[in-house]
Amino acid sequence: MDLSLLQALDRDRILEVLQRDKQLRIIEEDRVRRMKYELQELRRKGAKSFARQYGERTCARCQRPLGKFWNSGAVCRGCSHRICSKCRVVGGLDWKCTVCHAYREVKFRTGEWFLEEKAKKFPVITDKYETVGENLLRTYNVLSHISVVPPTPPPHLDHQFLNRSMDLKNSKPFTKSVENLMVSFTSHIRKISNSQNDVRDDLLTVASSRSGSDFSCVAQKSLSDTDINKCSRLFKVPSLPNLFKRSKDSDQEGSSTGAEEDTSFSSEYSGGKRGSTSSIGTDLSDTVTVSGELELALTYNTYTSCLEITVGSCRNLSYGDSKRRKCHPCVKLHVLPDKSGKMKTSGKRNTTSPVYNEVLKYDIERHLLFGKRLQASVWHSGTLKKKVFLGEVLIPLDGWTVEDKASEGFNWYPLCPKVCDGFTGHYSSD
Amino acid sequence: MTDGDYDYLIKLLALGDSGVGKTTFLYRYTDNKFNPKFITTVGIDFREKRVVYTASNPNGTTTGKTFKVHLQLWDTAGQERFRSLTTAFFRDAMGFLLMFDLTSQQSFLNVRNWMSQLQANAYCENPDIVLVGNKADLSDQREVQEKQAKELADKYGIPYFETSAATGAEVDKTVITLLDLVMKRMEQCVDKPPAESANGNGATKLGDAQPVEKKCAC
Numbered sequence A: 001m002d003l004s005l006l007q008a009l010d011r012d013r014i015l016e017v018l019q020r021d022k023q024l025r026i027i028e029e030d031r032v033r034r035m036k037y038e039l040q041e042l043r044r045k046g047a048k049s050f051a052r053q054y055g056e057r058t059c060a061r062c063q064r065p066l067g068k069f070w071n072s073g074a075v076c077r078g079c080s081h082r083i084c085s086k087c088r089v090v091g092g093l094d095w096k097c098t099v100c101h102a103y104r105e106v107k108f109r110t111g112e113w114f115l116e117e118k119a120k121k122f123p124v125i126t127d128k129y130e131t132v133g134e135n136l137l138r139t140y141n142v143l144s145h146i147s148v149v150p151p152t153p154p155p156h157l158d159h160q161f162l163n164r165s166m167d168l169k170n171s172k173p174f175t176k177s178v179e180n181l182m183v184s185f186t187s188h189i190r191k192i193s194n195s196q197n198d199v200r201d202d203l204l205t206v207a208s209s210r211s212g213s214d215f216s217c218v219a220q221k222s223l224s225d226t227d228i229n230k231c232s233r234l235f236k237v238p239s240l241p242n243l244f245k246r247s248k249d250s251d252q253e254g255s256s257t258g259a260e261e262d263t264s265f266s267s268e269y270s271g272g273k274r275g276s277t278s279s280i281g282t283d284l285s286d287t288v289t290v291s292g293e294l295e296l297a298l299t300y301n302t303y304t305s306c307l308e309i310t311v312g313s314c315r316n317l318s319y320g321d322s323k324r325r326k327c328h329p330c331v332k333l334h335v336l337p338d339k340s341g342k343m344k345t346s347g348k349r350n351t352t353s354p355v356y357n358e359v360l361k362y363d364i365e366r367h368l369l370f371g372k373r374l375q376a377s378v379w380h381s382g383t384l385k386k387k388v389f390l391g392e393v394l395i396p397l398d399g400w401t402v403e404d405k406a407s408e409g410f411n412w413y414p415l416c417p418k419v420c421d422g423f424t425g426h427y428s429s430d
Numbered sequence B: 001m002t003d004g005d006y007d008y009l010i011k012l013l014a015l016g017d018s019g020v021g022k023t024t025f026l027y028r029y030t031d032n033k034f035n036p037k038f039i040t041t042v043g044i045d046f047r048e049k050r051v052v053y054t055a056s057n058p059n060g061t062t063t064g065k066t067f068k069v070h071l072q073l074w075d076t077a078g079q080e081r082f083r084s085l086t087t088a089f090f091r092d093a094m095g096f097l098l099m100f101d102l103t104s105q106q107s108f109l110n111v112r113n114w115m116s117q118l119q120a121n122a123y124c125e126n127p128d129i130v131l132v133g134n135k136a137d138l139s140d141q142r143e144v145q146e147k148q149a150k151e152l153a154d155k156y157g158i159p160y161f162e163t164s165a166a167t168g169a170e171v172d173k174t175v176i177t178l179l180d181l182v183m184k185r186m187e188q189c190v191d192k193p194p195a196e197s198a199n200g201n202g203a204t205k206l207g208d209a210q211p212v213e214k215k216c217a218c
């Protein structure tokens, strides 16, 4: 369908209608974003805070302890978490936990159900659901006079849109202001999106040929972290169905590995005792194959001036001890480049799909986030306090200078091998 | 005029031959007015209306729960020259008002064609549709009998209403019936058991197979 075949007058009338539709869509998108954000909040509240004791049987929603025989809770069919009787919502014959219930409700109210149905018949080729009207408007470039401010950026990038707003931005002199940050951010995205297509093709081939569980090769093709970001961005799956996926073993949470392990270990391995087979050396041939994904949610809390990182879970990790097929993973966080804000989750035992749901907080003024990156790495705690590197994710934090509630949800990031840019010596856990 | 203070945005679309009264019908529904002037719709247009929807149980009793629904009612041009444009918009609508003119046998015969257009272009093979015979007030010029239309609707398994945009008869009821169907559909879509568990997460541990050793040019 092509509007150019129509008479100019007709076309203008139609574009006018599409503009009106756009106004409505902006309101709707805002409403949807708000709803999804509230859902994330609910889920985050339900996430076990890392200060809480693990191993103890508690309701996944209210954290009240559950008994062995009476008040022992039951497993929710939606999320497989153990839920006390108070945190259930009955609907029809079945019940769901409060979060799963809210999730269902959001699926109705956001119209997500419709998008999913539509996608079954008309597969979404771009990584964005788009209405016909939206698409037509875009092709006719009539947005330029409205969109002076860059739109809320990821999760999905509308390249043309961004490029257009960039052109407007570029004509202004640079000032040290928030606007400045926004411009840099937008150009950052632009950089990514420019070469996105070819990378994407590669990713698709890899994903289809190897069940999507091992993206490491693609990430290694080029070793700058923007490339890795690129790859993680592409694999962000912000649609609701993925928010509540849980691995089977989510209920058997292991005991904490204790923090003292860290320090005693660090000297060993930053000191260069490489070469032992199960620990990570600087020599990549010795490392465990990196595979799997890490689920994170990032929020900047303006009231407490801190970045809240919720570590959701991992899936399809490699065995840290491949000989004995063992894996006791934990997740460590650092803020780069200064490696400040060291944080770590509890350790899980005997799982390659650990569930953490822990909120880790990093106190920092929002504007200081600019130029920083979050490094989240996954480690296996082996015998003799050896730590084995299982993969990492680098996330630029620049984006948090821009309010974007939509990207504050949980996202899956493919784990990448270490970046070989001279950082190798610094991967100690201290 | 719009704000985000509603619970659902529901998009419906009116289709049918040119002149059957789609524009007039929607104008009657949203503004409760009748404009006897014939103004050809150019390609597409839409009107909006906020309604309060009362959820009902499968047996028809009300649950007492009410929701604010923002209706976006798409109007389409029936003319051939806009065909590719209008049918493209079919896919973004959640429900359809398939309209013909009770005083025009031809517009009724064309219902079949519109039906197949819907099947091809709507978001799914069997979307929610209400068949609407309009201009019921012009009883002396009637060319389509109620029985005839009812049979066709039954064949498709969809409701049938005879309306008048001029008097407003059955107009509200028609739209609300369609809205109700869409709301029910929504629940069916979400609550049906998932056909496939997406991606290899959880139970079937893909990782159990020894990870393939890969040497990457690093």
Ligand SMILES: Nc1nc2c(ncn2[C@@H]2O[C@H](COP(=O)(O)OP(=O)(O)O)[C@@H](O)[C@H]2O)c(=O)[nH]1
Binding pocket: B016, B017, B018, B019, B020, B021, B022, B023, B024, B025, B035, B036, B037, B038, B039, B040, B041, B078, B134, B135, B136, B137, B138, B163, B164, B165, B166, B167
């Ligand atoms: N008497 C009568 N006239 C109607 C009715 N609905 C529409 N019309 C007239 O039919 C003509 C075509 O209506 P319109 O809404 O523009 O048709 P559309 O092409 O389907 O949008 C107009 O002159 C309307 O006034 C109705 O229910 N009764």
Ligand SMILES: [Mg+2]
Binding pocket: B022, B023, B024, B039, B040, B041, B075, B076, B077
């Ligand atoms: Mg019309």
Ligand SMILES: [Zn+2]
Binding pocket: A059, A060, A061, A062, A063, A064, A083, A084, A085, A086, A087
């Ligand atoms: Zn509870």
Ligand SMILES: [Zn+2]
Binding pocket: A076, A077, A078, A079, A080, A081, A096, A097, A098, A099, A100, A101
């Ligand atoms: Zn649940």
